Amino acid sequence: MNKKLAAALSGGAVLAVALTGCSSGDKGNPKLDAWAKQVCDAVPAQDAKIKAANAAITKTASDTSNPPATIQKTDSKAFQDMSDGYKALGAAISGAGAPPGVDDGTKRQQAAVKNLNDLSSAYADLKKKVDALDTKSQGKFATGLHDIATQMTDLQKQSQSGTVALQALEQGDVKDAIAKQASCKKVSTSDSGSATAG
Template sequence: MNKKLAAALSGAAVVVLTLSGCSSEDEFTVDDWAKKYCDAAKPQIKKEADAEQLIRATASDGKPGDIRTADSKAFQDLSDVYKGYAGAFRTAGTPPVEGGEQLVKEAAAEYDANAKSYLDLKKQVDALDVSDQQEFADGLRPVADGLAKIEQNQSAREKLRSSETGKAMAKQPGCKPAAAQSPAGS
């Protein structure tokens, strides 16, 4: 009889532990995933805005050496940023949504590819001859084309943004654009 009672109590304990282990408090939600991703990505958002501003702030009719220096630094920074975004996806893991693993895998791969593309642009810019303004300007055309290709390479990110994960990310302070993160007046 004691064995039957012990078995019944053990069974009841397993049921209680199982039920308490599956409570909604312990579930990893899409909002939890978004917070984890956005917290990891937050430093990259400001760096990306700064690099893009550096490109815009350098006058297109400026000295070739200044343009090359600014573009080279910006492209290196953007490569690092995109590697950081890919790393943030890997850190956050799989979001608890249908197809979440594939969404993250594709987005991280897209960011990795864009990071490589920015490094390629940096190499192109670094190789440009700054002694002849016209030759330099002609050399920038393929760089501009490369930038356009990077901007078009967003299918995985668009898929992610349009899903439940994108909606959860939009609510997170860490995923807000750099201007939205800075205090008023700065």
């Protein structure tokens, strides 16, 4: 039953890589570059945390001999890490403020922060649900895990809207400023298979 959960997770839980773009060669805006550095410096650690959480759930799901208590412990920690990761990304974008000199910068920044915070809350909620599962009854545990996997599928849609919000934030000059940051390049190169590469 945990395989369904793993499949739901692997489909779109990582959207930090949406913050990595390809440079189209820009003239440079020191204020915007400083903003991009502040945002990008938060990305690699959180991206790694979210990916590790995904990997832990997938690994646990692929081992059918894992008892419910092991699955519960792994999934609980993974959901907490995802919640923390998205919250930290939201805090980084919020703390950086609106990208300077960008039309609708405040609106785009707020939309990205809201999506990241909503994702953080959703994963915190999943952690509570996984923690409440009955590990003494295989049947009840499997049913509960099935319900969580269904919620994960819904969460994928939310994750996709978060990716859209981040991509909207990183249009034009913002994309160029982000593309110059070593910390965002690091995430981009580690995700060479990602559709976000430009």
